[in-house]
Amino acid sequence: MGQIVGAALVSHHPGLMQCEEFRVLQGAGADSDLIPGYARVRERIEAVRPDVVMIFDSHWFTTGYHLVDGGARYSGMYTSDEMPWYLHGVPYDYRGHPELALAIDGVARERGVRARAVQHPDLARHYPTINVIKQMRLDAWPIVTVSSCQNCETQHFLQSGEVIGEAIRRSDLRVVMLASGALSHKFNGLDWKPNHPRIFHESNVSRPENIESDKRAIEAFREGRHDRILADWDTDYRKRPWEAHGAHYLQMVGALGGAECRSAGTVLSDYENARGTGNVHIWFDTI
Secondary structure: OOEEEEEEEEOOOHHHHOOHHHHHHHOOOOOOOHHHHHHHHHHHHHHHOOOEEEEEEEEEEEOOOEEEEOOOEEEEEEOOOOOOOOOOOEEEEEEOOHHHHHHHHHHHHHHOOOEEEEOOOOOOOOHHHHHHHHHHOHHHOOEEEEEEEOOOOHHHHHHHHHHHHHHHHHOOOEEEEEEEOOOEOOOOOOOOOOOOOOOOOHHHOOOHHHHHHHHHHHHHHHOOOHHHHHHOOOOOHHHOOEHHHHHHHHHHHHHOOHHHOOOOEEEOOOOEEEOOEEEOOEEEOOO
């Protein structure tokens, strides 16, 4: 019987892919704490000895279906079409896990959930996957990436996660899940002036009410109260909104049992700003 042996919410913002000198300059003399935070997350991943790492990618937007990449290998040179002056020339080469992707597809069809595996070898990559693979050297493991279906409601993301959790249980695999994305995801305007000289400082997040909301979520994570997050989802967190309307987190927690999940979170980085969005690394023990 397969297991989800660990899970994490991780940031992927492009500033973390810049050179250390640039990051320290932006940080008013100190690097982003998300950088050493990646090493802390990787230590947790290594400790649970996964067979596969699954990444919920908050930039892989799909329509009509939740998609799971089922290719055997992905390689190439990544350039962001969003900000090619800032994120370009990133090589990637990593294995997929077609068997797990197809197993998810099978459970989805059995349950009537709109999730499918896709096996196109030239399927585009996105930086929520590429950045965390590079920063945590995740190419040591097979990677399976899951999309964020943009015409979904909250229950659809949870159902996608339930399908994934069931497919993992029916396998003989040990899987770590990474929800790659921010909490509140409201960008600062082009003419915005920083509130604090350290660009990563939380006071530079776009709105005070978003900071307050993000910190409520982080405290609920510490306590393992995912039921509280889900109960407040439509009235609080979706309104901020979270990145990809929270698809990355909702699918992950759906696989962990949804509102019944009590996996407590360990915060492995400072809570930081990135262009107005709220970012943090949080690890969830699942076994």
